[in-house]
Amino acid sequence: EAGVAQSPRYKIIEKRQSVAFWCNPISGHATLYWYQQILGQGPKLLIQFQNNGVVDDSQLPKDRFSAERLKGVDSTLKIQPAKLEDSAVYLCASSLAQGAEAFFGQGTRLTVV
Amino acid sequence: AQSVTQPDIHITVSEGASLELRCNYSYGATPYLFWYVQSPGQGLQLLLKYFSGDTLVQGIKGFEAEFKRSQSSFNLRKPSVHWSDAAEYFCAVVNDYKLSFGAGTTVTVRA
Numbered sequence: 001e002a003g004v005a006q007s008p009r010y011k012i013i014e015k016r017q018s019v020a021f022w023c024n025p026i027s028g029h030a031t032l033y034w035y036q037q038i039l040g041q042g043p044k045l046l047i048q049f050q051n052n053g054v055v056d057d058s059q060l061p062k063d064r065f066s067a068e069r070l071k072g073v074d075s076t077l078k079i080q081p082a083k084l085e086d087s088a089v090y091l092c093a094s095s096l097a098q099g100a101e102a103f104f105g106q107g108t109r110l111t112v113v
Numbered sequence: 114a115q116s117v118t119q120p121d122i123h124i125t126v127s128e129g130a131s132l133e134l135r136c137n138y139s140y141g142a143t144p145y146l147f148w149y150v151q152s153p154g155q156g157l158q159l160l161l162k163y164f165s166g167d168t169l170v171q172g173i174k175g176f177e178a179e180f181k182r183s184q185s186s187f188n189l190r191k192p193s194v195h196w197s198d199a200a201e202y203f204c205a206v207v208n209d210y211k212l213s214f215g216a217g218t219t220v221t222v223r224a
Contacts, residue, residue: 004156033212042117042203042214043157056211091156098210099145104156 002026004105006092012111018080021108025073025094031055032069033102034077035091043091049075050098082112117206119215126194127223134189134218136204145207146187148178151217152200160202163187174198196222 005024013019025032030051035043046065047057051072060067064083069075079086089109093102118137126132138144145164149157161172168180178189187204199222204215 035214042119042216045211045213048211093157093212099207101147101159101162102212103159104149106154106156 004092004094004103006090006105006108008108009106010109010111012113013082015084015112016081018078019082019110020076020078021090021092021110023075023077023092023105025075025092026103029094029096029103030072031095031098031100031102032075033091033093033095034067034075035093037089037091037107039088046077048098055098079110082110084112086110087112117204117213117215119202119204119218121218122216123219123221125221125223128196129193132189132191132194132198132220134202134204134220136187136189136215137185138187138204138206139185140206140208142208143182146178146180147205147207147212148172148176148187148189149203149205149214150174150200151203157203160189194220194222196224198222 032049034046037043046060047067048055049069052069067077089107091107093104095102116139147162148160151157160176161170163170163180171177176191201217201219203217
């Protein structure tokens with residue numbers, strides 16, 4: 001069974017630039033999560049989708065971050081414009097249903113300079 | 114506020130010694146509980162999970178965890194640590210359909 005795929009693995013951008021991350025969840029998984037993991041901290045939930053609907057985005061900085069999950073499968077997370085404090089690893093995860101075990105991709109390491 | 118607490122930021126253990134990592138949660142009802150491990154540069158891998166039933170759960174790589182409702186705890190244990198167990202460990206809780214993580218405990222294994 002293929003795991004959660006994320007791209008790119010690494011990205012370096014200058015502040016005020018924009019960046020987008022892509023996630024392909026495990027086939028059949030209805031729930032998709034995006035987490036931000038700053039160095040030395042635990043993952044922080046940015047947004048949670050159930051199929052193509054948003055379940056929770058209370059911690060998503062909506063003035064600069066946006067996410068979508070078209071057709072309830074792949075998802076993209078965008079940052080525009082980026083700030084230095086956005087430097088982190090962005091993790092995508094999926095699960096069969098809400099509350100079930102989540103499977104994680106390898107993450108995208110973003111460095112904003 | 115609902116939260117997951119991992120009191121130990123860093124633990125150093127000798128190879129072959131036992132390991133216990135602490136996790137406390139502050140949700141009212143019994144949540145779903147998980148332990149994940151993260152090796153450097155990798156995503157998170159599920160070690161074990163607790164939904165209901167037997168409060169002692171077995172996981173992969175020789176790990177086990179015990180749910181104690183009276184203490185709101187879900188501590189992770191391993192009887193004999195291997196050098197490959199050096200990693201960061203995260204306790205996680207599902208409550209109200211959201212998966213929330215603790216700050217993590219870094220485990221160093223010395224020879």
